[in-house]
Amino acid sequence: MTDATTRPPAIPFTTDDYAARMARVVADGKAAGLDGVLVTPGPDLVWLTDYQPTAITERLTMLFLTPDEAPTLLVPALERPDAEAAAGAPATTLVDWADGTDPYTAASNRLRSDGRYAVSDSAWAMHLLGLQTVLPRSTYHSFTERLPMLRAVKDSNELGRLTAAGAAADATYDQILGVRFSGRRETDVAGDLADLLRSHGHEQVDFTVVGSGPNGANPHHEAGERVIEVGDCVVLDFGGLMFGYGSDTSRTVCVGEPSAEVREVHEIVRAAQEAGVEAVRPGVPCQEIDRAARKVITDAGYGEQFIHRTGHGIGVTTHEPPYMVEGEEQPLVPGMCFSVEPGIYLPGRFGVRIEDIVTVTQDAGRRLNNTDRHLQLVE
Template sequence: MSEQSTKRLAALREKMAATNTGLIAIGPGSHMDWVLGFHPHPDERPCLLLIAPEKEAFLMPVLNAEGSREFTDIEFFNWADADGPIEALNQTLAAIGATAPGKVALDETMRADFALLLIDALPADTERTFTPETLGALRMRKDSAEYKKLKMNAGIADRAIQTAFSKVKPGMTETDLAAEIRAHFSSEGASPQFWIVGAGGNGAFPHHSASERVIQEGDAIVIDIGGRKQGFPSDITRMAVIGQPPEGYGQIHSIVEKAVQAALKAAKPGVPAKEVDAAARGVITDAGYGEYFVHRTGHGMGIDGHEPPYITATSDTVLEEGMVFSIEPGIYLPGRFGIRLEDIVILREDGPEILSSLPRDVHVVRL
């Protein structure tokens, strides 16, 4: 087992002790990636990493065993299609001393049939919860290695935005511009993950993707993109305008920028996440556009592009040093345009460090 995995399992067991958790069950996915640095192929065959206070083991489909063994020395309890997983699961629980764990924390992203299989194998009075107090709490605070990968990806996304700025022109379609963005990510060895290009009225749909709409003079364009390299993602939103901005654009861009600044100022260790949302939302509401800010102020980012902490109006999550999240307020005017400005930050002792180096100013295409 790697030094990193050993440290993370130790930290996880400290959280288990503090929360009186007798078993953590993790399916193939990002939680397993965080703990072990890999996960077996995810399919319909039950595969679980089961972690008890003293020992851990895998319930492992035979088909995945050989390919997984090169990544970990954790004990496997294999099962074949001809036999089914139940006997192997009972053996796994017995081997790690978790036949009656008292409280089990389930990976909230695992398949429901995996979870039900495990629940049925445990005593009926077992308390069931999910991972936010244990594994989730640890994942929210990024270490230096995670920071470096996130920072690297932010730089790639900056350059992809700059490519979009250099290529955008009237007459091309949203999908044409999206193709230029994807090509840039690929040119730097990153896998393109998403490409929102919303011109004119399409920019008023926060999760518009890219369509065959032709970009025209006077369009304000939302460009929200992300890629992935070395297991970590990027996410950034910037604005472009073709020629003369639409009426009222400058004023609204200024309001959204002030909302970003208010959220950045509010984001400190010890502050509830909802106070950061309130800071951004208050600026937009006070300016008379509250009804047009239709989503949360931000989301966490790490192995997953969207993960805790979530910067919402109701989140009581207390922000801590090392947490990484987006700040992305927006105003969306139906039929006219939308403006969203997004940066990913890591929280330091004295406040947020922005991972991007790209200014939030609108890029104006001169005609």
């Protein structure tokens, strides 16, 4: 694995790439019975235009994607130079509004008075309410509700970035196995994970979960001041962004020799994770991945201790649709990328979780994380 100083650069996305994404969103919106799609600052805007305002402020920024007009990006006048510099800017018409004028009136000029629109989940309530004030007959729906697969299917460039991020996370795990755990605080090991992720090319570290002993029974435990002890089971869950795309992997290790119970629980989770990955293939509903992993754990008598969904999508954010959860009937499509991460959590005692990012291929699934999933021992 190359480090940050020698890693190959990602292939830049082009104006044509961004234009194609916008055209696809327009078509998807029309197919969903919408009059248009409204995109505010956040991951959707970055994915569609490469534009991320210096700060997401109270000033309205909005991309309008409608069937009857070219893509239009409305920005505050003082932020226009930054918007013009974005890679996707040539594929849009830029319009600005000045402080002291009403941005919602400027926005309404590009919308139907009775239109039905999907709006970014990250949109500020004040902006949505502002639009509703000037267009009281218009209606709005969240992306998750109407366009849940907006960013779900990755192209080859995106897959390359996710693959590189996964390999960097794997290299981080390989190295953390050689770090001393016992006698150190969870925050110390979390800091080691963050440093290693950056050394292997991550430009952003989003989370470094280190759940030792009873803390491992909390799936979203924040690394704290607990001193790790010999005999502890330790859940490691870490990731961030590399080339703008996410990594996310979990492994559970033991400090010194594990108990027979820890070995048993870990093996059940490993088998469940394997079953979830083996269930991946095109056309299979997302919920079947959850069912496959959950069945192994339930059959082993720990069903009530598996307290979360089996997986989530990943891309320009580490959590996004699709979700591997009961009730999600969206079929898998080649190019989708998501986690498979079953776990067992025994309150007050310990937890075990194993997680890989998986992409759907033409006939199965391919892991983007490839470190050993068997229980590893650390000092």
